[in-house]
Amino acid sequence: MRRYFISMCVLVFFLCVSQVCAQASSTGPCPDEKSLTPKAKTALAEAQKLITEKKMTQAGKILTQFVSQNPDENHAFVTYTLAACYLDLDKLESALKQYEKTIDFCPVYAPAWQNLAKVCFDLKFYNRAGMALEKAWDLTGRKNHLLRFQAAAAYLSGKEEQKALPILADLCSGKAGPPEDKWVKLFVQISMAEKQPQTALKTVERLLGQPDPKAYLFRLASGLYLDLADYRKAAQNLEAYGLIETLNRQERKLLADLYANLGIPALAADNYQVLVTAHPCCGLWERTAACWFEARDYDKALKAVQKGLEAFPLSCRLWRIKGWIHYEHKEYRPAAQAFGKASGLDHNDINSLFLHGLCAVGPGTGLRPEKPLNRWHAMMGIKPGHWGLSMKWMRKISDHYAVAINHRVENAKSL
The missing domain is CATH 1.25.40.10 (Tetratricopeptide repeat domain)
Incomplete structure (x- = not known):
């Protein structure tokens, strides 16, 4: 991730x-x-x-x-x-x-x-500036919290993060009243930089538990959970933030990537679709199509593939996804042609080469499987006509595909 x-x-x-x-x-x-x-x-x-x-x-x-x-x-x-x-x-x-x-x-x-x-x-003289500000804060009755924040800023300018962090933690604890947004943001920033995200997370979660929490707190929580490798909660908080504020391109990409890595392809595809509509590129079309396919929404996957191929006809991955879509629909002739196109664009794509030949064997294709299968046999070091190993390879591909799809479907159900 x-x-x-x-x-x-x-x-x-x-x-x-x-x-x-x-x-x-x-x-x-x-x-x-x-x-x-x-x-x-x-x-x-x-x-x-x-x-x-x-x-x-x-x-x-x-x-x-x-x-x-x-x-x-x-x-x-x-x-x-x-x-x-x-x-x-x-x-x-x-x-x-x-x-x-x-x-x-x-x-x-x-x-x-x-x-x-x-x-x-x-x-x-940043360290001395910080100490002077803390002294001024103390002499003014410890009520001017701006002085403490400025002291933390001075320490940070002098790369004294460990002196700044306790000040920021105290300012954000509620002891000084409701913390200012800039205090909380800086506290989270430095906590993450110092590899202490758990400390800041407690503060952010406490603030999120109050009535009408501000939107930026969800964004901060997402970043903290991401830093803690809790990708599910990172996605949930970023999604919540997106319901209040408009996600920018970087945030939308992060949310899509999180869902894709969590094995929730439909939600990933929704977000990739927004991105690719605004800024079309080959990689985004590939991700959008792949996620719709993994979500078993083959109609949307095919639409994404077709739009992507219109702009990027040399995308091996889009042709491969197109082949799998037709294969799922038992449309063996267009499947074979798509796999053939993929293997032609990437001569190291032995899976597409094998599936090209396999689909050509399908009923009513009118295609000859010998050439792609013989090439595949040669690449695999198998004697031509050894169909037992060919079928074993097909089962391996199919089993891997089925396990991956089922895993992602179960993840989507548990969200």
Whole structure:
């Protein structure tokens, strides 16, 4: 069974960076505006005015000069605002140092941790960005779940899947409220990539058990069951998804292949028929005809064969299926001709060569079987006229065909 992969989603990482002092955002005793000296307040006021006017370079110079001239009067608000200036000017290394100083002054200042994460992410320090975001989430009362999701995104960008997975599992557990769709999709994606589909499947099945589940959950469940090699449940969930949303070509092909491999040819043929109608190709006509034939719907099989041969007359497989259809109807002359065409297109197709000769023996064909049977005898290394071995070969072909058909019919009944 061909494994079906869900493509890796693009992680978009964006943090809103405050360029003002944001005193109200602090959850701890610092930074404290009261502890600002008059000189520091004056420098910040001048810098803030320039920031409002989008004059970041001048604002940065004022704060840098203040820090240089008054090293003992440095403050978290000063370094935080200076960091914002550097960040706006895309001086990431300088911004990083100032955010680090801000955190040294005030370790519980959540905006500083959040903006530190932004800078670290831009500098590709992904693991550190993730840790900073988790710290910001913790300092803001563990209620801003977007910060946790962004932390997981940062870890994933740094190829730290094992750090991201527990965060995503917790976000999707329901503890943080109803999970967002993007959380669930990413959780499933990473669980499959880390070969832990069973973990994500429990979450998806729980969500599917709730009233009015969203359609995408059936699609995710199908992919997870496919990853677990439970092809029947993979097909069932993909079929359910198709009842709500229109399957794209790739999904329709997957569903058809699943049914074909499960031995449910009628349902496979239905889906191949949709595909081949929209995008005719030789392989799809062959699969459609073969599945209708295995489902014992010989009329639909013949129609598929005829349409396929109109476009692809050199398809050995379509001619062979045509021969079997006529053989089932005891129409030995057209059966012999079809098998003869198949063996002529593929000189290694000894079964079609043998059936060409066998059907030519049938009543009322008016055909001579000697030539194909003698060729078959020569290919098999059997002396001409040794009909005992010929009949044994025919029984072998017929028995194999009958077992395959009956197996697929029973599978269809048990669906």
